[in-house]
Structure formats: structure tokens, C-alpha cells
Amino acid sequence: MKFESQVVHAGDRKREHTEAIPSTTPIHLATTYFYETAEQLDRIFGHEEEGPSYSRYDNPTNSALEELTTLLENGHGSLATCGGMTALHIAFQAALLDRPHSIVSSSSIYGATVKLLDQILAPFEVNVTYVDICDLDAVEKAIAAEKPGCVFLESVSNPILRVADIPKIAAIARAAGAAVVVDNTFACPMLMRPLDLGANMVVHSATKYLAGHGDVLGGIIVSDADHHENVRMLSRIAGGTLGPFESYLTMRGIKTLALRYERQCQNARKLAECLAAHPAVERVYYCADPRHPDAATIKQLFAPDLYGAVLAFEIKNADKAKVLGFMNRLKMVVPGTSLGDVHTLLLYPAMASHRDIAPKMRERMGIRENLVRVAVGIEAVQDIYADLDSALRTP
Numbered sequence: 001m002k003f004e005s006q007v008v009h010a011g012d013r014k015r016e017h018t019e020a021i022p023s024t025t026p027i028h029l030a031t032t033y034f035y036e037t038a039e040q041l042d043r044i045f046g047h048e049e050e051g052p053s054y055s056r057y058d059n060p061t062n063s064a065l066e067e068l069t070t071l072l073e074n075g076h077g078s079l080a081t082c083g084g085m086t087a088l089h090i091a092f093q094a095a096l097l098d099r100p101h102s103i104v105s106s107s108s109i110y111g112a113t114v115k116l117l118d119q120i121l122a123p124f125e126v127n128v129t130y131v132d133i134c135d136l137d138a139v140e141k142a143i144a145a146e147k148p149g150c151v152f153l154e155s156v157s158n159p160i161l162r163v164a165d166i167p168k169i170a171a172i173a174r175a176a177g178a179a180v181v182v183d184n185t186f187a188c189p190m191l192m193r194p195l196d197l198g199a200n201m202v203v204h205s206a207t208k209y210l211a212g213h214g215d216v217l218g219g220i221i222v223s224d225a226d227h228h229e230n231v232r233m234l235s236r237i238a239g240g241t242l243g244p245f246e247s248y249l250t251m252r253g254i255k256t257l258a259l260r261y262e263r264q265c266q267n268a269r270k271l272a273e274c275l276a277a278h279p280a281v282e283r284v285y286y287c288a289d290p291r292h293p294d295a296a297t298i299k300q301l302f303a304p305d306l307y308g309a310v311l312a313f314e315i316k317n318a319d320k321a322k323v324l325g326f327m328n329r330l331k332m333v334v335p336g337t338s339l340g341d342v343h344t345l346l347l348y349p350a351m352a353s354h355r356d357i358a359p360k361m362r363e364r365m366g367i368r369e370n371l372v373r374v375a376v377g378i379e380a381v382q383d384i385y386a387d388l389d390s391a392l393r394t395p
């Protein structure tokens, strides 16, 4: 071979080490795969045999992650996507592909998901109706009136942590022929598994608890047998799949999910107790609170002794300037958006996630100007509390 060919081929595509099994899934960056014989590749293109051929269809690193998430959410199959929003977009399309183009959605959802519904799907003739998802009568009426192709909700709402009765909602939706899509990002499969409760598709922003370290933007769709093929078909054509490096990081992150999430939940519970007794705190929102409006549903749906790792609290007599001052005084807690990371994150909804919502509407959603959200990390809880406590003291 001449130099120009050597630089392209030497060292690549070796077969002598195929007996050795790597102890973790390697990062397969190759976009194209071939086999010993062209006949085998032909069978793979013809779906008679499973295997990768081109990375938009299948990638060995992504397949390993997808096998893992399918198991964790007890689904039929998964798709790893380049972000939670892409996962939601594909899930909505998969739900509506052969159903009426109408979605009944919880009104209490992630801000970008509202924009996906209103600014991307609605202009393509998808009718979107919002409903208070914790009001079962209202949900039943909306489904009867709209006859939607899809019902959408988040398993735990952001930021005031309302928990809808997924089994009842799924039964009503399924009886009406609608697919049920649940965003399980906040709960993560350790707290509840929506497919077991009657959902058809579960979506995650893998950016949050699954990857867990603030260094991956990724998404996951786990589907039942009726929807998985639609999901894969959409991404086979339109792409949106996760990169193999991010797949590797997500899989690596998930290896410690149980440890991280258990610790984060324990920390959140202790923190909620301490903050409830703090003189500068007006009110704490946390799912372990026996006065929580959805306490019965929480008891029924959540795993025993786990109440989630997100809490929110209102600072006494605080306006925007005072909340910003409090954030400026934090030394360890990171005043940044996102959640699910090993480090504790504090978010101010009125400034960040719910910024674009009119103040009156925000108040109606229960999000006041003095409310902050804490996504509790794995640090020593004493350090997290000490940081919040000292920042809460007026300088």
C-alpha cells in the first residue's frame, strides 16, 4: 500500500482480539459497519438479522445503553436521543402517527415542553389542550371533549412537586384510545415506573438523574411494544440519536444511579425538615410532607421511603431583589439551572424556568416570587444546610 492508503487503512478493522471481552462497553464511534460476508449485511439491511449497519439506525454503544434503560423502566425497547426535548418531540410524533392530532397535556410542565407543544406542534395542526392534571374530573372532561391522540404529563411536577394519579389517568386515556406519554425525569425509575402504571411511553431528560454529573445532554424514550417501532422508525429517518460518547457517559452515570439517588433523597428529606423550622423560611414543598395535597397518591405510587430529591421553599418577605441577594451569598450550592447532578443546584423559577410566564399566571400555578427550587446533591447534608442557612441570614 502507498502512504496515501496506509494513512487511511493501517491498524484499523482488526479481528484478532475479538475473543477478548471489554469489561465496560467501548465507545463505538464508527458510523458504518460491515460483516464477514456481504450476504450477512444484506440480511441486516433486510431486518432478518439484528446488528448495526449505520449509526443513525443502530450503534453498539447506544444499543447497550438502550438495553439498560429498557430494563430500568420495564419497557419493550428504548431510543437514546440527543436531548430530553428531542425525546419528547419524537414521543409525541410516535403517539400521533396513527391517531387524531390532538394532545391533552398537564398545564404544569417544563417550560420548553410548553413551547414544543405551542410553537412547534400546534402550527402543524396539532390541537393542544391544557388541564390541571391533579383534578381527575377536569382530566376526564378534557379527554371526553377533545378525544385526543395523546395524553401527556410529568410524573412529578416542577417546581411545586404535584403528583398525578397516573394509573387512573392512564385508564381513562386508554379507554378513549389515546397514548399516554409520561416525562419521568424528576422521579427517575427508582421512585416510580410509569409503564407499570399504564403509560405507553416514558421520556427522560438523561441530562438529569440518569447521566447525573452535569456533563451530558441526552434523552431517552422507553416504549411499550405498540409504540417502539414507531419511535425507531422516526429516528431511523430523521435522526436525533445520542452520540456514542454521550451514550458511554450516560451508561457510566447510571452505574451509580441507585447510590446517588438514595443519598439525594435522604439529603432532601433532612433538608426539608431543617428548612421547615428555619425562621426565614415561609413554606417548604416536599413529597414527604404529610400535608402534601397528593399525599395519598404519593404513598401509593412512590417506592417506600423515597420521596424524591427535589424540594422547593418560599423565603419569608422576599421579593426578586432579596432572592437574588440570597443566591449571590451561596458559597457551595450552585445557583444554576438543571437538576439531578451530584452537586446541589438551586434554581429561581420566576427568573429561569418560568420566566416567560405572566406573573399572574405564575401565581395561579402556585409559583410565587419568593419560591426557590433545590435539586439536592450527594454532598454532606450538613454542608448543604449550612450554606443555605448562612445565605438566608440577611447580611
Ligand SMILES: *Cc1c(COP(=O)(O)O)cnc(C)c1O
Pocket (backbone or CB within 6 Å): 083, 084, 085, 086, 110, 112, 113, 154, 158, 183, 185, 186, 204, 205, 206, 207, 208, 217, 218, 219
Ligand atoms: C430538563 C428537562 C427536559 C428537557 O431535557 P433536555 O435534556 O434539556 O433537552 C424535559 N423535561 C424535564 C422535566 C426536564 O427537567
